[in-house]
Amino acid sequence: MTTPKELRAQGATPMVEMKDISVSFGGIKAVDQVSVDLHPGEVVGLLGHNGAGKSTLIKVLSGAYQMDSGEIRINGDKVEITNPRDARSHNIETIYQTLALADNLDAASNLFLGREIVTGTGLVNDAAMESECRKIMGRLNPNFRKFNEPVSALSGGQRQSVAIARAVYFNARILIMDEPTAALGPHETQMVAELIQQLKAQGIGIFLIDHDVHAVMQLCDRASVMKNGQLVGTVNIEDVTDDDLLSMIILGKKPGEEAA
Amino acid sequence: MTDTTSQPITPQNKRNVFQQLELDVRLLGMIGAFIILCIGFNLVTDGRFLTPRNIFNLTIQTVSVAIMASGMVFVIVTRHIDLSVGALLATCSAVMAMTQTELLPHVLGLGLNHPITWIVAVIVGLATGTLIGAFHGWMIGYLTIPAFIVTLGGFLVWRNVAWYMTDGQTIGPLDSTFMIFGGTNGTLGTTFSWILGLIATALALMVLWNSRRAKLAHDFPVKPVWAEIVMGLVVSGAILGFVAVLNAYDIPSRRLERMFEAKGQVMPEGLTMGYGLPISVLILIAVAIVMTVIARRTRLGRYIFATGGNPDAAELSGINTRMLTVKVFSIMGFLCALSAVVASARLANHSNDIGTLDELRVIAAAVIGGTALSGGFGTIYGAILGALIMQSLQSGMAMVGVDAPFQNIVVGAVLVAAVFIDIVYRKRVGAK
Numbered sequence: 086m087t088t089p090k091e092l093r094a095q096g097a098t099p100m101v102e103m104k105d106i107s108v109s110f111g112g113i114k115a116v117d118q119v120s121v122d123l124h125p126g127e128v129v130g131l132l133g134h135n136g137a138g139k140s141t142l143i144k145v146l147s148g149a150y151q152m153d154s155g156e157i158r159i160n161g162d163k164v165e166i167t168n169p170r171d172a173r174s175h176n177i178e179t180i181y182q183t184l185a186l187a188d189n190l191d192a193a194s195n196l197f198l199g200r201e202i203v204t205g206t207g208l209v210n211d212a213a214m215e216s217e218c219r220k221i222m223g224r225l226n227p228n229f230r231k232f233n234e235p236v237s238a239l240s241g242g243q244r245q246s247v248a249i250a251r252a253v254y255f256n257a258r259i260l261i262m263d264e265p266t267a268a269l270g271p272h273e274t275q276m277v278a279e280l281i282q283q284l285k286a287q288g289i290g291i292f293l294i295d296h297d298v299h300a301v302m303q304l305c306d307r308a309s310v311m312k313n314g315q316l317v318g319t320v321n322i323e324d325v326t327d328d329d330l331l332s333m334i335i336l337g338k339k340p341g342e343e344a345a
Numbered sequence: 346m347t348d349t350t351s352q353p354i355t356p357q358n359k360r361n362v363f364q365q366l367e368l369d370v371r372l373l374g375m376i377g378a379f380i381i382l383c384i385g386f387n388l389v390t391d392g393r394f395l396t397p398r399n400i401f402n403l404t405i406q407t408v409s410v411a412i413m414a415s416g417m418v419f420v421i422v423t424r425h426i427d428l429s430v431g432a433l434l435a436t437c438s439a440v441m442a443m444t445q446t447e448l449l450p451h452v453l454g455l456g457l458n459h460p461i462t463w464i465v466a467v468i469v470g471l472a473t474g475t476l477i478g479a480f481h482g483w484m485i486g487y488l489t490i491p492a493f494i495v496t497l498g499g500f501l502v503w504r505n506v507a508w509y510m511t512d513g514q515t516i517g518p519l520d521s522t523f524m525i526f527g528g529t530n531g532t533l534g535t536t537f538s539w540i541l542g543l544i545a546t547a548l549a550l551m552v553l554w555n556s557r558r559a560k561l562a563h564d565f566p567v568k569p570v571w572a573e574i575v576m577g578l579v580v581s582g583a584i585l586g587f588v589a590v591l592n593a594y595d596i597p598s599r600r601l602e603r604m605f606e607a608k609g610q611v612m613p614e615g616l617t618m619g620y621g622l623p624i625s626v627l628i629l630i631a632v633a634i635v636m637t638v639i640a641r642r643t644r645l646g647r648y649i650f651a652t653g654g655n656p657d658a659a660e661l662s663g664i665n666t667r668m669l670t671v672k673v674f675s676i677m678g679f680l681c682a683l684s685a686v687v688a689s690a691r692l693a694n695h696s697n698d699i700g701t702l703d704e705l706r707v708i709a710a711a712v713i714g715g716t717a718l719s720g721g722f723g724t725i726y727g728a729i730l731g732a733l734i735m736q737s738l739q740s741g742m743a744m745v746g747v748d749a750p751f752q753n754i755v756v757g758a759v760l761v762a763a764v765f766i767d768i769v770y771r772k773r774v775g776a777k
Contacts, residue, residue: 189654
């Protein structure tokens with residue numbers, strides 16, 4: 086199988102291209118002319134301070150926000166993503182920082198929210214959904230038992246695994262993970278890291294938003310760094326050190342550039 | 346994602362009888378409170394409270410508020426409120442009253458009591474209610490005006506639209522067929538009530554049986570057989586007992602005589618006839634079943650509860666929460682119109698004050714029935730039971746002879762206390 090690096094070297098069409106994306110909120114440019122791309126089986130880290138615009142950029146791709154200008158291409162074709170349903174129809178799945186779970190519903194209802202399995206008469210088929218939910222949770226988090234309780238009764242890690250299950254169950258091609266390990270303990274963080282490796286091997290492209298430079302160095306192939314809504318630069322992880330990334334985040338300069 | 350290593354289903358260690366029966370403890374509490382209330386009033390009134398006659402009256406008085414309360418569950422579950430239901434009921438009632446006493450008989454020249462009058466009036470009324478509800482929902486969902494404000498405005502607007510349409514006059518008598526929806530003027534009689542009761546029992550048992558089979562098909566845990574049998578017996582007993590009580594209320598002999606006179610017949614000496622199930626109660630039961638199916642088994646219901654639990658999550662899951670708001674308020678409007686049919690038919694006319702204070706009764710019924718104002722939780726049966734408790738409290742106090750101001754003071758205090766008990770209960774069981 087060709088690695089993402091080789092694909093890039095061959096000039097293959099990326100599975101996602103976001104070109105010159107701008108988003109403003111009431112006159113403030115949250116994202117200013119930013120371009121990023123993603124190849125199959127690649128993990129691209131998005132780094133930056135709080136408010137650097139990385140979540141906003143990625144919410145344009147997941148359909149939660151509308152961009153003011155720019156274009157999104159999936160496998161080379163220009164697409165319109167105006168709501169989360171559009172994104173899902175392009176096999177783009179998102180794990181939000183807030184997890185976006187309905188606390189009052191059980192795991193299966195959350196897993197299938199918006200895409201329920203229905204019976205021939207159009208009624209929701211809870212039994213089938215619970216059974217599917219048990220299957221996927223058996224792979225992701227074998228210790229998960231609370232299938233008939235609202236997700237508010239679950240621990241942080243269990244809630245996270247429900248959110249992850251929702252993203253990977255529906256054959257995602259493009260996965261967006263917004264700080265997936267923020268609420269997790271060391272053991273669960275390790276689980277997520279392993280999952281990312283698995284998904285990569287299946288050829289899924291992943292945008293990983295993270296604060297933790299160390300995690301990005303470990304998991305990503307490339308990193309795009311943002312500051313004040315603008316793209317500082319995109320680098321190959323192999324070519325940079327932790328300190329290089331940190332200075333991109335803090336000072337907003339690419340490695341090799343002189344500090345302004 | 347077709348891995349077959351499924352999660353093992355752990356056998357749960359059932360601790361007590363209630364858990365084995367898988368009964369909702371909250372529901373049991375409400376039923377318990379209701380039974381205590383009924384027995385209490387019955388003792389104080391020397392047995393006048395629990396007579397077939399009073400139970401019949403209680404039932405038909407509850408219907409109008411209970412129908413609207415089931416719609417209010419959806420409204421409150423989605424974190425909204427509707428203060429306009431009483432006023433909307435009045436407008437729908439006025440529209441229907443004018444349709445059947447002015448528009449059809451005089452303007453269109455069909456004359457009084459034409460066979461199509463009642464159905465045209467009902468359709469016009471239901472359409473009016475649904476449209477006004479949808480309009481409220483559009484303002485709330487798409488124009489993002491808070492529901493409190495939209496329906497507070499609606500409270501004033503629709504109350505007075507009704508007034509303007511009727512010049513504040515009492516409009517009546519209504520169409521004779523239309524009045525069968527009111528209660529006493531439209532009952533099934535004993536034989537049909539028994540037949541319907543038996544059919545309902547059979548259906549209920551079938552539902553229990555099917556849900557057990559569906560669980561077994563997926564290897565999910567099921568109740569022990571004895572628990573299923575107990576449930577079946579309780580449900581059958583409740584349905585048939587209810588039919589028996591309503592059948593036991595005999596139509597007063599004077600009234601029966603008049604009914605025979607109306608048909609040009611003479612009443613046989615010593616004849617007695619039970620009322621049986623009122624049609625308005627059948628409407629309520631149908632509404633309860635349909636609304637429960639919507640809540641539990643349709644995507645619409647799933648989205649209503651998901652949106653109530655976490656509006657952002659619902660939106661991010663691709664649910665069109667704006668359209669959902671329109672749908673929820675349309676359902677509410679439709680049910681207000683349906684209540685207007687029942688309420689005006691019961692009174693045999695449209696009066697200017699019809700539905701006054703109903704918004705508070707409806708909200709109180711839903712809230713006493715366990716609908717959380719913070720959204721995401723609520724049941725249809727709870728709201729209907731809440732309506733029944735409120736109505737019992739009110740007519741029980743009237744029967745005992747409690748002064749009117751004290752009646753309202755008690756109802757208000759009970760509402761606050763019920764919500765407090767609910768909060769304590771939810772904290773205990775760890776639910777949100």
